[in-house]
Amino acid sequence: MLSKKIIADSLKNYNRKIIQNINREFIPSAVLVPIIADGADLSFLFTKRTSDVEHHKGQISFPGGRLDDKDLSLEHAALRECEEEIGLSKSKVEIVGMLDDLSVPSGYLITPIVAFINNQNWIVNKMEVESVFQVSISKFFDQANLKVEKRERGGKLIDIYYYYVYGEPIWGATAHIVKNFCSVIADYKQH
Helix, strand or coil: CCCCHHHHHHHCCCCCCCCCEEEECEEEEEEEEEEECCEEEEEEEEEEEECCCCCCCCECCCCCCEECCCCCHHHHHHHHHHHHHHCCCCEEEEEEEECEEECCCCCCEEEEEEEECCCCCCCCCCEEEEEEEEEEEEHHHHCCCCCCCEEEECCCCEEEECCCCCCCCCEEHHHHHHHHHHHHHHHHHHC
């Protein structure tokens, strides 16, 4: 059974892949991968983006965004964005690790930061976020909920992941981050 301890221990021992942004071709950004413990169940907290945002209109995502000049670190950027998007206070966040960096076609280099948070009444920034919802992490470990599609990007075929665990698919960078999370946990539990 998945627990906060297993998640924390697996991330503590995980050697994540870091993409070196040597030529500054990507915009550094970070997302928080928020996990809510509600009794024995652990859930991811997701946002659905509005159709008014510049990139990834209407998509399901983790809260986060680009690194600003005033940000001291990627963690700071993710926490600042979470507060702006859903009213999550930094004092309610326990960061437990990071997952693999991910570059996306929109030009962002995303660093996923995994954290435990408490459920609360979310203060949603309606200009950026249409809604906030939770999905049990256990659903993402069920391979029946995962579909993989091959797409061409930069002359290479890449895997695009889709999770069907909600009213609409969770796909793209968000699904890639979830898949990375599930792989890290599964690898840790095998050892």
